Amino acid sequence: MEGTGQPLRRDRGDILFRPGEVACSLYRAETGLLRLTELTQRGRTVTVRHILPGDFFGEEALTCETYRHQAEVLIRSSLRRFEPSDLSGSALRSLLESLGGQLQRLVQAEYDLQTADLRQRIVRYLLELADTPLGSEDPDNRLYVRATHELLAEGTRSTRESVSKVITDLRAAGWIESGYRHITLLDLPALMGLLHSSQAVGAQ
């Protein structure tokens, strides 16, 4: 698998493909972080899938379709580009495992979105992002996430205003600290406990 595929480097903010473009290639992220987004009729950006290191994406190329989403680089990423005809036995199996794993992740994300209230969704998203290259440790070994309120809103089907309110509440509780593009997770046990509280809004 390694060695096949053309290597690419892309910087934060770069767009790899846009919806409607003919899907000629699929990609694998080697490092970095990307997201696939969709635009609502009202012009709101919704993050529909995250691409972590090891993930393949652009699988529309397998069936010669057009891309359905916009692929945006969130952190400087190294990628490999594949033509569908490049994929041999072991590459196919690696792609398969990646798609299978992402399918499971998406199902879980959909389930979580539907069974959690907004505060839980935001906390869960912060904890997830902490496990990606957007997460890091400060000199005091405290975990932090480089994310704007806008990114959090687009990843939790919310608005910047609602995110700001939740962040303010969490800060008031002493569970996080926040600055520009920077949220420090001060009390991990408390944040994780919130996810398992039964206050979730389960259904309409």
Added chain:
Amino acid sequence: MEGTGQPLRRDRGDILFRPGEVACSLYRAETGLLRLTELTQRGRTVTVRHILPGDFFGEEALTCETYRHQAEVLIRSSLRRFEPSDLSGSALRSLLESLGGQLQRLVQAEYDLQTADLRQRIVRYLLELADTPLGSEDPDNRLYVRATHELLAEGTRSTRESVSKVITDLRAAGWIESGYRHITLLDLPALMGLLHSSQAVGAQ
């Protein structure tokens, strides 16, 4: 691809696998309809994925994990069972296209769930089910769907009570007719128009 895999027939209500069971096999539905469900902490069933004819599922077997969901037969289905080691070049590619397609469907479903209000979600789900083996035409060539309010609730992250209210409203508008496990779609243009109305609750 055809001819490999053991053929199976399963009836409505049969459970093919449950969460936590060791995933030894993956499956492809040839006919019928299945769903994968997850149980919330409060004991509510949530439909997380539908398996249509042609779809593979149980891909946890690719990485020797345990199944994560319950697989339930919604309509008498014929299936094929595969061991991961059975999968040769063309079978791998077929599995790949199936997983890629399902990934896209899930992303779309997640997007739809988040950008639609409950009435739109129920109407969209009815229209989707009408395209599966649960949909059929009556002697007057009217499209109907064999579904209980419970199934609709579990597929739209809702409750039976909310579904009943929406069904009553749609019936009062003359857009559907409904009976036990039977909903007739009387006014397709009106139902489809509802999906594109801008009254959707876009964000919290």
